[in-house]
Amino acid sequence: MSAPAALSEPFRCGCETIPAQAGLLSVDEALLRALALAETVAGIERLPLEKAHGRVLGETVRAATPLPLFDNSAMDGYAIRLADLAGEGPWRLPVAGRVAAGDTGQTPVQAGTIRLERRPEPGENIRRAGEDIVEGMELLPQGRRIDARAAALLAAAGCGEVAVRRRVRAAFFSTGSELRAPGTPLAPGQIWNANRYHLQGSLGLPWLETIDMGAVPDRPGRLRAALEQAASDADLVVTTGGVSVGDEDHMPAVLSAAGGEIHVMKVAMKPGKPLVVGRLGPALYLGLPGNPVSAFVSWHVIGARIAEALAGIREAGPRRSIVRAGFERSRHPGRCEFLPARLGEYDGHGTRSVEIVTSAVSHRVALLAQADGLLLIPSQADRIRRGDMLEFLPFSDG
Numbered sequence: 001m002s003a004p005a006a007l008s009e010p011f012r013c014g015c016e017t018i019p020a021q022a023g024l025l026s027v028d029e030a031l032l033r034a035l036a037l038a039e040t041v042a043g044i045e046r047l048p049l050e051k052a053h054g055r056v057l058g059e060t061v062r063a064a065t066p067l068p069l070f071d072n073s074a075m076d077g078y079a080i081r082l083a084d085l086a087g088e089g090p091w092r093l094p095v096a097g098r099v100a101a102g103d104t105g106q107t108p109v110q111a112g113t114i115r116l117e118r119r120p121e122p123g124e125n126i127r128r129a130g131e132d133i134v135e136g137m138e139l140l141p142q143g144r145r146i147d148a149r150a151a152a153l154l155a156a157a158g159c160g161e162v163a164v165r166r167r168v169r170a171a172f173f174s175t176g177s178e179l180r181a182p183g184t185p186l187a188p189g190q191i192w193n194a195n196r197y198h199l200q201g202s203l204g205l206p207w208l209e210t211i212d213m214g215a216v217p218d219r220p221g222r223l224r225a226a227l228e229q230a231a232s233d234a235d236l237v238v239t240t241g242g243v244s245v246g247d248e249d250h251m252p253a254v255l256s257a258a259g260g261e262i263h264v265m266k267v268a269m270k271p272g273k274p275l276v277v278g279r280l281g282p283a284l285y286l287g288l289p290g291n292p293v294s295a296f297v298s299w300h301v302i303g304a305r306i307a308e309a310l311a312g313i314r315e316a317g318p319r320r321s322i323v324r325a326g327f328e329r330s331r332h333p334g335r336c337e338f339l340p341a342r343l344g345e346y347d348g349h350g351t352r353s354v355e356i357v358t359s360a361v362s363h364r365v366a367l368l369a370q371a372d373g374l375l376l377i378p379s380q381a382d383r384i385r386r387g388d389m390l391e392f393l394p395f396s397d398g
Helices: 028-038 148-156 195-202 218-234 250-255 292-311
Strands: 044-048 091-094 113-116 138-140 161-165 168-175 208-216 238-239 261-265 276-280 281-286 321-325 336-346 352-356 373-377 389-395
Touching: 028 261, 028 276, 028 281, 028 292, 138 148, 168 195, 168 218, 195 208, 195 238, 195 292, 195 352, 208 218, 218 238, 218 250, 218 276, 218 281, 218 352, 238 292, 250 261, 250 276, 250 281, 292 336, 292 373, 336 389
Parallel strands: 168 208, 168 238, 238 281, 321 352
Antiparallel strands: 044 161, 091 113, 261 276, 276 281, 321 389, 336 352, 336 373, 373 389
């Protein structure tokens, strides 16, 4: 296994200033500890390019040939021998033949002439061999995802086969005796399991292989058996629920009883404070909160980064932008907040405004679906004023 992808720029949320006795880790410290555990999976396979979309390159790709391979015309037109343009123009020249793309020689055509009003410059409208790509140059680095742009480059350079990392195996299950499948009747106290379907969507990526273990009731023996089975089959085990401080929150104790180690527990973020990161055997364990929005936010901010590091993705990290607050809000400082928010219009400086969809988010899954991304509110802020500049993490990233 190789080293994990490096943590990109910090969130600058201010939660690293929280006193140690509070028992909370900053978001950045939690990420650093998690990524230190996330060793890139071993194993390379070679695939035809048409089957490699979305996979992660296992080797640096270098150009085997220059591109273009030969000098060629940059547009439709006429090839002119400048020595034929004697004296002052305009000039008339006979058409000697026709060459279409892919032809190896001239195709005779009926005689005709062209008229030139000006003398062309030498080499005008000619693409020179090697102008785009030089033989031996790096095309794409190891760890790059093969998206549409990367696939086009590989194809243009003649790469019909690529070396990619094996898929990360991710097993997941929801904990909770109250959980039922959507579409089934509910008895008093029961709820439909939203987290299972959130994880199905979030983990449904070309570079991930998923093992869906459904829901497991809040019984320590059942939970331990499910956890041990998942850890024996997967590189990453993700659970939802059971990581807080209630009587039925068994997962930290279950992980320890199974011989696992806990490296992160309780993070200075809102929502998502009850978060566990650890290891059980060779598998990395991520315990997300049970509230659907808390689980989603924790996955988007921390879980997705762990999965990317395991896959060896080198451009890991959520894409962020700077936005301008379109609202006023007072708050209690202490934890950084990741609030579902909607993007607004651009101002005269090219910065978009943003509006939060709710301030109480841990259970508001309907409002989460209306948001464009997460707005980061720094932990030390006691008030957000209209026009303040803030960080924004779009959902479309990752």
